[in-house]
Structures are given as C-alpha cells and as structure tokens.
Amino acid sequence: PISMYQASSSSIDCMIIGLSILSISYFIYMCRAQDNSLTIKNIAVFSIICLLLGLCKLPYLAFVILLLFVPSKKFEKDKKHNLPILLLSIAIVAVIGILWSKYSAPTLLHSWRSSHNLINSTMQFNHVIHHPSSISKFFYNIVFIEIPNMMTGVFSFFGAHQFHHYADRYHFITAILLIYLAFVLWAYPRNVKFELKTKLGSLFTVIVIYVGTCFIQLLTWASVGYFNLGISTRYFIPLFCLFPIVIWFKKIPFDAVKFDRYAMVFMIAFMAVFIISFATKYYWVI
Template identity: 35%
Template sequence: DLANDYGNTVFTSSIDNVKIDYSNVIYSSVFMQNPFFGYLAQGIGILLSKLLDLNTIWMLWLGRIANLILYAFLISRAVKKAPIYKIPLMVMACLPLAIFQAASLSIDVMINGLAFLVIGYFLFMYKSKDNSLELKDLAIFSLLALLCGLCKLPYLALIFLLFLIPKDNFKTPFYYNIISFLIVAVLGILWAKFYATPNYMLSYRAKYFIEHNVSMSGQINYLAGHLPQAFVTFANAFDYIGIVLFGMFSFSFPPFVYESNLFTLLGLLFVGSVVFLYPYKNELSNKLRIGLLLVVLIVFFGTFTIQLLNWSSVGILYGVDIQSRYFIPLLGLLPLIFGFNKSVDDEEKVNKIIMLISIVLLSALVILTVCRWY
C-alpha cells in the first residue's frame, strides 16, 4: 500500500528498496478518458525497470526519465521546425513548471509537447514560400493538432491556426484546409462524446460527483436558467489569469505545494520580458496577432468551461478548479501576440542572456526542491 508513503522522499520511504511485486491488484481507474499513447513513454520506462529486475523505486524513476526524454524530443523538434521565434518558444517550453511536469508520469508531457510542436509547425507553414506547402504538410499539422486535442480537448482549437496561414503558401486548394478542419473537429467531438465522457465516470470521479452534486447536464441547465449569473461567471474568468500566471512558479499538489515569492517575482519578470520585449526581425500582421489571441482565448475559456461543468457542484459558479499547468503551451503564443520590440542591436547576445536566465531559473527550481524536501 503506497498510501503510507505518500509525500515521502527516497530517503524516508519504506518501499524504495523493496523488489517489484508482480501480484495482480485491482485499482480504481483515474484517467481512463485519456488516450493510451499519452502513457507509452512512462510505460516503456516502467517495463525497462521490470526487465532489469530493479527495485520498486526504479519504476517511478525510469518512467519519469522516459517521459522527460520524450518531452525533450518533442520540444527539440518544435524549436528546430520553427523558422522564427525559436528562443521564445524554447524558453516557454523550458519554464520550471513545464520541466517539473515533464519529469513526472503525467500525460502533460504529451499535451504540452504536442502543442508546442503544433506551434512550431505552424510557424514553419506560416513562413513558407508561396505554393510550397504540400498535402503532406497539411496532413501532419492536422494530425498533430488532433492528437493534442485527444489528450486535452480544448487544444483541438489549435486547428484554427490553419486559417492563419496565407492561402498562397499551399499547393493544395483552400477547401482542403476546410476538410482538414472538419475532420479534426468531428473526430474530436466523437472522441469526447463516445469515449472520453463515458470513461470519465469509470474512476473515483463517479463517487465524487455523487457526493458533491456534480453534473454536466445539471450545470448546463442551471446556467441556461440563470443567464445573468452565467454571464458574470464567464466575465469573471479573467480573474483567474493572475492565478494562472503566479501558479507558473508553484510546484506539486496540495498539501505538498512549495514555492518562493522571490522566485515567482523574478520568473514573472523574465517571462514578461520575453513576451513583450523580445526583439524580432519578422513583421507580424495585426490580423495574425488577433487570430492567435482568439485561439488563446478559445483554449482558455474552453478549459474554464470544462472545469466549471465537470468539477463544480450544480449552482456553484465560483472557485473553479483552474491550474496553471493547463495553459503552459499558450505561453508559446504570447510573444507572437504581444511582442512589438523591433530594435535588434545584438540578437545573438540577447539570445545567450535569455538562455542563461532560463538555466538559472531551472537551477533555482532544483535548489528550491532540495530545500523543501531534503
């Protein structure tokens, strides 16, 4: 039983040196609604620990290491594919919270990694020459957006980026883009209705929902019958932006959350500097910036709505469970939307400073973790 070791470190745990137990045990599902491919890397790491006949702790360690390697691969591909804004993309993907999640067993690695890869591929397609993008490029982009959306439904909205790419860049007719969009949208809806939602109840959530009067249909009916309150609720969703931003430098889950006010302040200043002050050579149209902002808002409000319907008791429209980790990929779009600094004195020097600060922040995370737990 791992319950007694919850919150312990390897130095205080009583099971780290125990051999792997191969007895059959039935546990209640937790994330049955998630696709299988979101856990392949972790599974490979766990399988390797079994093949090597290691101790129990190695199932955790190798699973997490495999997940981190997968994240590194996806982000490296995203940065390599993007012809512009490589450094801001890398910085946002390597923020302390992103790496903290990447070094876990969470499906967040697949969500965040695929989302950043979609952004990188979008930048590649956006900057491509006229009549250069083939059906293959359209298919790859659509598939990446679909896989990301299957892991976390609101990120299906990344398929809207397809309509921000100049039509002249494609060899294929524009209606191919519309068909791709419709295929991704329909498959996402079918997945949500016939797989994710039914399997959502095959976990501890079913008991939680009954005990706390959580009902998606009930909440929808309540919102429909109280439109003024519904309007205020969604208008107040912007209040969660501050929670999301400050939470980017808060780690773990209750009751084991740890953070540092100084670390948070310096981290937010750094992120703000990259978003608003990173120098760019490529002029981005206001149409593109507005389109990207709309995509960000769709993902944000989509996530807010899902949390409101799936976790809040019927009639309770405040205190929605919003976590910063849900929005890590959106940070990759912010420099494209809000960056207006055209002065490029020494781009190489600026990039080196940014990368150095990123490394310092990650080092600070390690120190903060050691101070908290060891």
C-alpha cells in the same frame, strides 16, 4: 516555471505540453515558409498534430483553427482552392474529437467527484439553460476570479494551483526565469514578424481554448448551480507559447554578431546561476 513542475511529473500534461510546442512550432514554420510553398501535405501534418493534442485534452482541438490564420500567400494554391481544404481538415479533426469525447467522457463517472455525487453534467447544463444569469456569472468568474488565481501559479516554481494550495515559491529562481523570458521576448522579434491576421488568430485561439476549458470544467467539475471550476495554471501552459506571437514588439536594430556574443554570455550566466541556486537550495548537504 510551472511547466518544469509538470514536465517532471507523470501527468498527461507532459504529452500535452510536448504536442502543443510541436504544433505551434509547425504553425510558425508555415507562417515563415516561402511564398507558394505549402501543400496539402503540410496541412495534413499540422491537422494530425492538432488531433493528437486534442485527444489528450479536448479543448486543444481548437489549435487546428490556426490553419485559417496562416498567410494565404504561403500556400501553393490560391485562397479560393485552399479554403475548402482548410475547412475540411478542421471539420475532420473536430468530428474525430467529438467521437472520441463520447468514448472518453464516461470515464468521468469513475472520478471521486462523480462517485460522491458531486457533479452531474446534465443537471448543470439544464441549470445554465434555465438560468440565463448564470452565463454572465460564469464569464465574470473566469475573467475576474480564475485568471488572478492562476497568476499565482505562474510565479510559483512548484505551485500547480491557486494561492491556497501547496507551492514552493523560490522567488530568486522565478525572478531569474522571468528576466530570461523577458530578454528572449525582447530580442526575438528582430528576425521575426507576423501578420496582423496571424496575431489576431492566435489570440482568438487562446480565448476559445480558455473559455472552452472553463466550460468543460463547469460541466464536469463544478457542483450543480456553482462555479467552483477547479481551474489550474497547468491547464493553460501551452497557451503561453502563443503569446509571443500575439504580442508585438517593435523591431530593435542590433549588430547581429555582437548581439549573438552577448546572448551566449547571458545564456551561460543564466544556466550557471540556475544550477548553482538549485544545488544550494535543494541538494546542499552540511
């Protein structure tokens, strides 16, 4: 639900969500391509998409790592020839991203937190280096505090942040959306199966982006010596697209024709309930 909130805003998240969906879709396309069909062109296209995504939000440059988890048999050449090309593509994207960050990072000085001397990346980094225990505190914070806080944003239709922020919790619509999502995830794998390598690679990418984002927040948002990271659910909307790849569901035998009919009825019913519920809650005039 939170993705709809962001899609209706003027935030850069709109571009991030769009590019992330495009990159993951292309990744799935490569994983599902015919054997020996992918060429350097496909690698270049995916790398460019990931670069554009990373320029919008630096940690998402890590999406390019997914290249390493496309099954080797899908590429035109063997692994021995492809690996250097894949590593070179990843390196180019990383270098451009780092160069861009050197250009874009000074803009943080114009933020209200910086103008009020609430943050100092250099001092924060030095604090972490000289206080090793802060590393364990950081990981404890992002696992046991930030994740539970962000989960409240998942179940809130308009809530963009934690429980103490404004949120319009339309529980009925949220429940309908989650039921619809569960139905899609349950039925989706009947025609799709990803290799273990691809699943683990997707999970690895999720972890890298999450930890990387939290660390950047530590340097650019939190006060020196503190862990007020200001993490929001909206930062990680693109990662939700990778979870269906990571999570494995046993294939369920369906009568394809019969299933498609039920699916269409279910989708029509979902859209009808969705539209009527919104109309009655937000646009009903007495």
